[in-house]
Amino acid sequence: MKKNNVLNLTLIAVFTALILIQSYVPQFGYITVIPGLPAITTVVLTVSIAGAVLGPRIGAIIGLIWGVIALIMAYTQPGSPVSLLLFQNPFIAIVPRILTGLVSGIIVVVLNKVKTNKFISYGAAGLLGALINTLGVITIAAIVFMSNPQALTQYLGNTQGSQSLFLILIAVLGMNAVTEAVVSMFVTSIVGRALSKAFGSIK
Structure with a gap:
């Protein structure tokens, strides 16, 4: 038990270091495709793999560590006006990231119980982990900005205010979500299988 606790702390430290590097090295953890809009994140891969x-x-x-780092970055060096508005809110910054790691882990546990192929179970974890992150951000942001959607929609290219904020966020973040989910599915399945034999016993 003590050995496992030490190993857990060590692995948490390693993943934290990876997230810090991805967060602060330009175009590594957050890849900007369209200036001014939220970047495609590769940090979700790290969290999905960890879970x-x-x-x-x-x-x-x-996931919690990622969320706290994202919150700090939103105040110190936001990548875009949209990121500043979204991730300065602790609920938007932290809750979806916690759910990413949590859901990724639960998916693998459940699928392993029914003897699912590891490649499939880890792929499903990566896919759903990434989708949960994006859907969580969209849902919480829509709730937070419900009373004043114009504060956010003007930065999303919608000046009419005729569409619901939820649909606008889906349209803006949808391409990011698809890209992140597909990449996360393949990377998590490959890396997850490679690491599972070494770390599977500490779950």
């Missing part, structure tokens, strides 16, 4: 390989508890912890 899939190390289990939902550690996945949630790694």
Whole structure:
């Protein structure tokens, strides 16, 4: 038990270091495609892999760490006006990231119980983890800005205010979501299988 606890702390430190590098090295963890709009994030891969390989508890912890780092970045060096508006809110910055690691871990646990192929189970974890992150951001942002959608929609290219904020966010973030989910599915399945034999026993 003590050995596992030390290993858990070590792995949390390693994943935290990876997230810090991805967060602060330009065009590494956050890839800007259209200036002014939210970047495609590769950090979700790290969190999904952590949850899939190390289990939902550690996945949630790694997600929490990512969320706190994202919150700090929104105040110190936001990548875009939209990122500033969204991720300065702790609920938007943190809750979807916790859910990413948690859901990725739960998916693998559930699929392993029904003897699903590891390539499929880790791929599903990566796919759903990335989608949960984007959907969580969209849903919470729509709720937070419900009373004053213009504060956000003007930065999303909608000046009419005739469409619902939820649909606008889906339209703006949808391409990011698809890209992140597909990449996360393949990377998590490949890396997850490689790491599962080494770390599967500490879940």
